[in-house]
Amino acid sequence: MLRSTFTPFFSTLPAKPRLPKPLPRTIFRASTQCPPSVRQNASLSMPAPIFPPPTSAYVHLPFCRKRCHYCDFTIIALGSASNQPEDDPRMVNYVQLLCREINATKAGEKTYPPLETVFFGGGTPSLVPPKLVSSILDTLRLKFGMSSDAEISMEMDPGTFDAKKMKEMMELGVNRVSLGVQAFQEELLKSCGRAHGLKEVYEAIEIVGSCGVENWSMDLISSLPHQSPEMWEETLRLTVEARPPHVSVYDLQVEQGTKFGTLYTPGEFPLPSETRAAEFYRMASRMLSDAGYEHYEISSYGKSGYHCKHNLTYWKNKPFYGFGLGSASHVGGVRFSRPKKMKEYNGYVENLENGLVDWGESNHIDAKDMATDVVMLSLRTSRGLDLKSFGATYGSSLVLSLCEVYKPYVESGHVVFLDEQRRAMAVNEEDIEKSLAYIRLSDPDGFLLSNDLISLAFAVVAP
Amino acid sequence: MVFLSRASKTLKSPKKLSLLQNHSTLNPLSSIFRRNPFFNKFNYDHFGLSQSFCSHSRQNSKENAIDLSQFPTERIRNFSIIAHVDHGKSTLADRLLELTGTIKRGHGQPQYLDKLQVERERGITVKAQTATMFHKHHFHGADNNGANEEPSFLLNLIDTPGHVDFSYEVSRSLAACQGALLVVDAAQGVQAQTVANFYLAFESNLAIIPVINKIDQPTADPDRVKAQLKSMFDLDASDALLTSAKTGQGLEHVLPAVIERIPPPPGNSDSPLRMLLLDSYYDEYKGVICHVAVVDGKLRKGDKISSAATGQAYDILDVGIMHPELTSTGVLHTGQVGYVVSGMRSTKEARIGDTLHHSKSIVLPLSGFKPAKHMVFSGLYPADGSDFEALNHAIERLTCNDASVSVARESSTALGLGFRCGFLGLLHMDVFHQRLEQEHGAHVISTIPTVPYIYEYSDGSKVEVQNPATLVSNSKKQVTACWEPTVLATIIIPSEYVGAVITLCSERRGQQLEYSFMDSQRAFMKYRLPLREIVVDFYNELKSITSGYATFDYEDSEYQQSDMVKLDILLNGQPVDAMATIVHNLKAQRIGRELVEKLKKYIDRQMFEITIQAVIGTKVVARETISAMRKNVLAKCYGGDVSRKKKLLEKQKEGKKRMKRVGSIDIPQEAFHELLKSS
Structure with missing residues (x-):
């Protein structure tokens, strides 16, 4: 066709974007009360799920003495001065900005439900003076209210606190400690660039115990460079001996842009081979289970009653606030990450105060997106995917296709089908579709291959 | 034919369209044509004009612009150019078209007759093309009625594919010729394809004019080439023309030689029409366009013709010559070569080598027609x-x-x-x-290319197997015998590589038929080789062991009985149909091992262990295992990690989507591509 005949044809077309418009936040908020509207252009014909206002808050405190060799988080290295001046202006200014952000946050509800969990992550939150932590907690209490039995967690590193500081933190309401021990070998601590040694590890454990912190987690890293199976076994044994009610075990991820990223290639010496790294994972699963911990999430172990409530909000795909540099929030179905650079974060807070920030602008709520989030997050847990609620929200045909996809992996032992009473089912059982209530990944085989298994589900949910 | 699609594309542009609308302004030219059909006096844009002809020749009145009746057979020469690849065939053709004013120097693209992109890129001719040229020449053999004016000759250059794959097309094209220019590179000398093409021309009884080309090269050695022509083909060295199509040196002798040494077409103008179908292509606007050579009689627009092969009848909607593009003439006389448009719907109806004749008359079909043979x-x-x-x-x-x-x-x-x-x-x-x-x-x-095998079963039935996966052998129907196609291969190499080439050919189950030296430096060998053995990588291998000096050509030969077995590839016990091949029993183990190793390299570790087996019947000839993936887990996933981890898993999902799934095993596409590369 001639170009000239095309032009008028195009010009008569209304200028309509091809992609569905993002839901304006006002409409979305309305949908939390009204019957949800059916979204077009999603293969899943289902309503956007309803998100109540959050009852969890993540607070990012980015300060560290120095950057660890494996770390790619948003942090601010303060330098090696081990005695932190009580009023380092960088911390004071940051906390002020943070409190302004909390105050400027609009959740859209007239009254906010009180917070059930608060998590101070970092960085090294234990570097922050209690006085500043206090102002943050006060701001949160004033803004949202706080449940009397709220779980308030703080990541703490050995060598950054003494008994006095620990007690002060407890008085402010901190009632759960996530202790960054990582390893029980001096040489490993040194080679991964930790700012503390083994002595500080034992001191920290002693302080946590003597101060009566009942709910605490020992955080470990497996598959460190030069880590031998004997070292890992020793680490696990000493962990069990320290009797924390919770243990987090992270398999080292070599990230681009970190010191490890430039030095090492996964699976190659001095990092353990893939086979050995898998063996480390199995060893942790076996030893910690034997010691009475439940492996309730891919990297989390807890004694009964001590599972981390805050982290469970993530895995249950529940909403949460995020405050501070680079932190992520999940409010009203929208995931949003704050700027990672201080200057931009500053500007963000100013815009927020002036009502210029609209989280909904760059994101729109897509049923497929939601469904993949639910699948990805819930399959990380031992509870697994709750098919009843998943089916109710996203359609029973999707549940059937998921079952079909996973059947071979039930037989191979990577996936477990459970009924309402959480009894394992065989795939050839009659009426399996009727009585099947949960799908979970097996421990440790399924957890170890969770990426593959979850991406199989992705292919079903969002082909 | 790409020209045609090009033309149809240009039709879309307003500029060309206006040219078409204004064709009446071109019409005065047609009166000039009528008076004087020799284009070499004109300098106008052939391309614009011929494009307008392309789809509109029925509407304009150009017909009879060229009066073909002026050219009785004694003033017609039909010839082709044959050469080894890169010896200068296409450049020589370009020069002849320019010399006769058929195309203007610098106006057409180089390799004028090679219209497909692949032809240009590879320097090969795939489709036959024809071009009609007019040339004045004082020839003592011709009638001398106009003593002052040199008589004009109608020369048809029939460009043929050079490669043996198309040897049937070549032989049909050559059947329309009475002579051929045998072009040989002055430095490289006679090569395998020169030999093959020479014999095709020789068997068609063509007058052969040796042209030693590229004499401008510093390494040119025409005397050595002359000696080769003498020893290989018994061609008289004094007959050879020395040319450089690049510089133009010696080109002035080429057309006189064509006119003087090649006999006119032998047809009888009083006999009923018989024409040979040379090739065909499809035009979006006109339908099927056939290149034809009129052997006997005369064809006019509006005639009713029939195909001897199919019996199908057609009306001649348009007829003309390629000068160099479609140029309507309304008629073709005995010995002339041109095109016809006949309302055929698909080129499948236009069978190369078919005889077309007037529907009302009964004629003896021209000999040599064969349906296409798929190898x-x-x-x-x-x-x-x-x-x-x-x-x-x-x-x-x-x-x-x-x-x-x-x-x-x-x-x-x-x-x-x-x-x-x-x-x-x-x-x-x-x-x-x-x-x-x-x-x-x-x-x-x-999938891995395969040749057609013939299998005989215990119940006496015979089948041609074109897809290895379909070959079954069970207790009820046992294979009792197998035949495979073979080729006769010509290999020309510098003498120092003889040993390596003999080794290669015997590895490939070749049987030496001839071994001689063309001169002190070059050896000439003839082998019978199973077609299967040269299907995949023979030529590459040959090139690499001879540092690129070997030239190789082959022609189809008869079937031979062989012990050919089906080699299955099993993944976790399941046969992958697309990977099955048929191999010689003695080589099965080696090939099986190769395939299995390749697959091991290209299939990623998966959630369970994968066994790869190469199997003949129930016998495992090679086996590898890919151990199960140990670990693929994202250690932690908190609030801020969700979007990032999700992206990673999405990527993994997309990767899986591109793979082919057999049972529960994902096979990357590269695995299939890699298998193709092994024999």
Whole structure:
């Protein structure tokens, strides 16, 4: 066709974007009360799920003495001065900005439900003076209210606190400690660039115990460079001996842009081979289970009653606030990450105060997106995917296709089908579709291959 | 034919359209044509004009612009140029077209007659083309009625594919010629394809004019080439023309030699019409356009003709010559070569070598017609399973212009729906793949090429097997014998490589038929080789062991009985149909091991252990295992990690989507591509 005949044809077309418009936040908020509207252009014909206002808050405190060799988080290295001046202006200014952000946050509800969990992550939150932590907690209490039995967690590193500081933190309401021990070998601590040694590890454990912190987690890293199976076994044994009610075990991820990223290639010496790294994972699963911990999430172990409530909000795909540099929030179905650079974060807070920030602008709520989030997050847990609620929200045909996809992996032992009473089912059982209530990944085989298994589900949910 | 699609594209542009609308302004030219048919006096844009002819010749009044009746057979010469690849055939053709004013120097693209992109890129000719030229020459043999004026001759250059895959097309094209220019590179000398083409021309009783080309090169050694021509072909050295198509040196002797040494076409103008169908192509506007050579009688627009091969009758809607593009003349006389448009709907109706005749008369068909013989088969599947319709469409469009490809739908458990295509040979297959990708943007996975075997079963039945996966042998129906196609290969190499080439040929189950020296430096060998052995990598291997100096050509030969077995590839015990091959029993183990090792390299570790086996019947000849993936886990996933981790898993999902699934095993497409490369 001639170009000239095309032009008028195009010009008569209304200028309509091809992609569905993002839901304006006002409409979305309305949908939390009204019957949800059916979204077009999603293969899943289902309503956007309803998100109540959050009852969890993540607070990012980015300060560290120095950057660890494996770390790619948003942090601010303060330098090696081990005695932190009580009023380092960088911390004071940051906390002020943070409190302004909390105050400027609009959740859209007239009254906010009180917070059930608060998590101070970092960085090294234990570097922050209690006085500043206090102002943050006060701001949160004033803004949202706080449940009397709220779980308030703080990541703490050995060598950054003494008994006095620990007690002060407890008085402010901190009632759960996530202790960054990582390893029980001096040489490993040194080679991964930790700012503390083994002595500080034992001191920290002693302080946590003597101060009566009942709910605490020992955080470990497996598959460190030069880590031998004997070292890992020793680490696990000493962990069990320290009797924390919770243990987090992270398999080292070599990230681009970190010191490890430039030095090492996964699976190659001095990092353990893939086979050995898998063996480390199995060893942790076996030893910690034997010691009475439940492996309730891919990297989390807890004694009964001590599972981390805050982290469970993530895995249950529940909403949460995020405050501070680079932190992520999940409010009203929208995931949003704050700027990672201080200057931009500053500007963000100013815009927020002036009502210029609209989280909904760059994101729109897509049923497929939601469904993949639910699948990805819930399959990380031992509870697994709750098919009843998943089916109710996203359609029973999707549940059937998921079952079909996973059947071979039930037989191979990577996936477990459970009924309402959480009894394992065989795939050839009659009426399996009727009585099947949960799908979970097996421990440790399924957890170890969770990426593959979850991406199989992705292919079903969002082909 | 690309010209035609080009022309139809240009029709869309307003500029060309205006040219068409204004064709009446060109009409005065036609009166000039009528008076004087010799274009070499004009300097006008042939291309614009001929494009307008292309789809509108029926509407304009150009017919009879050139009076072909002025050219009785004694003033017609039909010839072709034959040469080894890169010896300068296309450049020489360009120069002759320029010399006669048929195209203007610098106006046409180089390699004028090679219209396909693949032809230009590879420097080969795939489709036959014809071009009519007019040339004045004072020839004592011709009648001397106009003593002052040099008589004009009508010269038809019939360009043929040079490659053996197309040897049938070549032989049909040569059947329309009475002579050939045998072009030999002055430095490289006689090469394998020169030999093959010489014999084709020789067997067609053509007058052969040796042309030693590229004499401007510093390494040119015409005397050595003359000696080779004498020893190989018994051609008289004094007959050879020395030319450089590049510099123009010696070119002035070429056309006089064509006129003086090549006899006029022998046809009888009083006999009923018989014409030879040389090739055909499809034009979006006109339908099928056939290149034809009128052997006897006369053809006029409006005549009713029939095909001797199919019995189908057609009306001649348009007839003319290629000068160099479609130029309506309304008539073709005995001995003339041109095109006809006859309302054929598909090129499948236009069988190369067919005889076309007036429907009302009964004639003896011209000899030599054969239906296309497919020697190489391969499955073609869309790289992305959902693209089946797109591939189907692309293949349909392409076979419109290449009726020599056979296409049948087939399905594979590994690759889904696809096609089993039969080709004339390897080059033909390659060219088809390349055209699918270049001209139609199709992405395909092709299966290991196979040759047609003949199997005999215990119940006495015989089948031709074109797809190894379909070969079954069970207790009820046991294979009792097998025959495989062979070729006669010509290999020319510098003498120091003789040992290596003999080793290669015997590895490939070759049987030496001839071994001689062309001169002190070059050896000439003839082998009978199973076609299967040269299908995949023989030529590359030959080139690499001879530092690129070997030239190689082959012609189809008879079937020979062989012990050929089906080699299955099993993944976790499941046969992958698209990976099955038929191999010689003695080589089965080696090939099985190669295939299995390749697969091991290209299939990633998966959630369970994978066994790869190469199996003949129930006998495992090679085996490898890919151990299960140990770990693929994202250690932690908190609030801020969700979007990032999700992206990673999405990527993994997309990666899986591109793979082909057999049972629960994901096979990357590269694995299929790699298997193709092993014999």
